[in-house]
Amino acid sequence: MPFARLATATTPTCHIGLGLAAIGRPGYINLGRDEDLGADRSVEALRSRTHQLLDAAYAQGVRYFDAARSYGRSEEFLAGWLAARPDADDVVVGSKWGYTYTADWTTDAERHEVKDHSLAAYERQRAESAELLGDRLDLYQIHSVTPDSPALTDKELHARLAEAAAQGLTVGFSTSGPAQADAIRAALTVTVDGEPLFRTVQSTYNVLETSAGPALAEAHDAGLTVIVKEGMANGRLAGPQAPEALRSVAHETGLGCDAVALALVLCRPWAGVVLSGAATLGQLASNLHAPAVDLDEDRLARLDALAEDPHVYWERRARLPWH
Template sequence: MNRLGLGLAALGRPAYINVGRSELPPSRSVDAMRDASWAVLDAAYEAGVRWVDVARSYGLAEEFLAGWLASRSPDDVTVSSKWGYAYVGDWRLDAAVHEEKSHTLDRFRTQWGESSALLGSHLALYQVHSLTPDSPLFDDPALQDALAALPVRVGFSTSGPGQADVVRRALALERHGVRVFTAVQSTWNILEPSVGPALAEAHEAGAHVLVKEGMANGRLAVEPPEPVAALARSLGVGPDAVALAAVLAQPWAETVLSGAAGTQQLASNLVAAGIGEVDLPSLAEPAAVYWKHRSALAWA
């Protein structure tokens, strides 16, 4: 379990693009979502999971996690969070816009203050949320200096068909002879493995590699390709576990995140830790096709 982590993107706000979230509370009120988050956090901790990933834009995920940490007082939980997006969905399922992106020095300063106040000494990794080739960060030395001066590890997450280029470009950034970033969180799954070689290079260079969306936002659990479904049947596990086992089989994947929306999903996901190598044919989609599909997923 030391390589599996829990991401709270699906539990910190009422709407998200993951499919298969039927285990969420029907009302999706703040109190109900807090209770659901705590239940999943309790189950994950009991199972041996010790890494939790949140973000300022995950609704109240940081607040939910901070409350859980204060209540349970664990001394061995590592927390990673992200800045750059702000949640603007007003706790509505039908919000026209759920999050707003800005990679500026002002946004960083504001959100670092918010994250560090909530998460305290548990916060071990702070990441730029969804770094893309057009991010102004690449041309902002003041922002780079501010990031490099943080008292915690600094990383970035990636999205989109250009992930590999962003990984290589960002990990090459230096300020005053010191690398700005020493961690990366990217989307890798059996439908979209294009960033794999860049993540292998990052791992070899000493960066901590986290993998998100190992189940393709739930697609591999709800509508698995037949080879995945067949292997799952033969092993007596869910297709979600097969999908996550495929991620765990990558030697460069140090922390693999489950985005479970409930304790039953979490239990099914964690079975992946005991599967070992999986034998699947190539199921990769062209990166542009995969990301076009992802961008069309509805917030629900």
Template sequence: MPHPVSRLGLGLAAIARPAYITSGRASGLGADRDVATLRARTRELLDTGHAAGIRYLDVARSYGRAEEFLAGWLADRPEVDDVEIGSKWGYRYVGGWRMDVEKHEVKDHSLDAFTEQYAQSRELLGDRLGIYHVHSATLDTGVLDDVRVHRALSHLRDAGVRVGVSTSGPAQAEAVRRALEVRVDGEPLFTSFQSTWNPLEPSAGPALAEAADSGARVILKEVFANGRLAPGGDDGTPGARAAADLADRVGAPLDRVAVAAALANPWAWRVLLGPVGKGQLESNAAAAGWTLPSGVEGELARLAEEPEQYWATRSARPWA
């Protein structure tokens, strides 16, 4: 198995736009969130992550200026030729770099949206783009049954770009299994799966293990439950409180416990971190050299919430 640090990925969802649903942003970012400031913080995170051994970088069209920030960093670091980049299409960022808007992103899984957004991603990332995911593919949007979109995506697959889906919502497992069934010209179309998994929401685990067994890559996201499983992120729910108590008993920061729990899944190709500062990244990455004490994995498994409850709680989180 690869060195644990190499199994980590760095995601820019929380740092490349001024507002997001992760808790603790006020203390982590402060009030200064103009474009220049977040660009500089993103570059610091990318430098720190690369120096630590992280080689997978995750962005999306809807993550504010994430692709732009990453492209600028790559242009200024010509020696960095050993990273793999994944991006996503299917959401548009419409927040206008403001905190007080009603909508920050809009979902669109149409063929026109793919055509437009892939051109934008390709313009910024060029042939550095290695994986292109459908962003939050769900059964109800129809994207997993849209043969025109599948045909368009197959052109990327045939040109050497890995095609995949990210998933969200209480029916993640069903979406993963449906995506595994999609074939174009007799070959699997979707061979990368980026799904939410953490001790509070592990329900996609069996389907993701099946995906890995089929030869697909599995990337775990939201392993901190959008801050609920990070130091200071206790939102008063029983699961988050019990996780914090457990971390205190084992004498480790809660973020370390969360990352180690994700890494304990042998079918996980990468575990994504989404910090907003160098200190957070260093704390998260320290889990790569740490193993959950005996019995802790079982205790964490008992913290799982019903998927509908977990996703209702997530949906109610404010953008801040």
């Protein structure tokens, strides 16, 4: 598996990856985007921003980069950076299929993405990803699997994914929603010719949303690499809007709320890679301080007490506007 490259890394940031959801398209649900991105969200402006962030992340030891077909032009931006950086042959590249970007580079589209977990969608998007990333694509994930997703029961799709795996592509899935744990456990039972199909799982886990934790531990024990997304809860855990207990711990450690929030995830023994969703160089630099955060038992207990009911968390997330 490509993640074996990360397992042997010794840099403090080897377990942090950079996700491109917030910078591959002009509109997203993260808080603070007006301040982070400003008014110029042209293709070239976001391409330049993406390349700057990739350069900075790579220079500071980050070796996993995460894109998706629905993240606007994220694959295109990442492919261009890889072509210009032949020295970066040690990075692990992940992307996702299952959502189609439909906002046409606007922030006020009626629908920004459309979900489709069919075999036809996989074949179309696999070809699109291959055209951009070629053999640099290491990991291909089903985007946002839920317990009722047809991707969990479509045997023909499973066979095609197994074919891709036999050719060297790592196959994984991501999850979203209040039933993440159920989706993870269902995916762990999917086999082809008696062998588990999925080798990675990417789920939302953060100070406020911890419900997937036990299932992610089970996935880790089953041999899957666990990737954690939305460790900042789409910006809810950064700055003055962060919960008071989180701000208190950050003050005690002398580091940012974002670094503390990511540190909480990093300390989970099942967490293989934790994604930074930074949109600015300053945010990235602050995120990458996470390994230096000292979380003793008292601080961990105070942070653990902030967990919300998953239905409450996901209902609030669903109300966040695209902007």
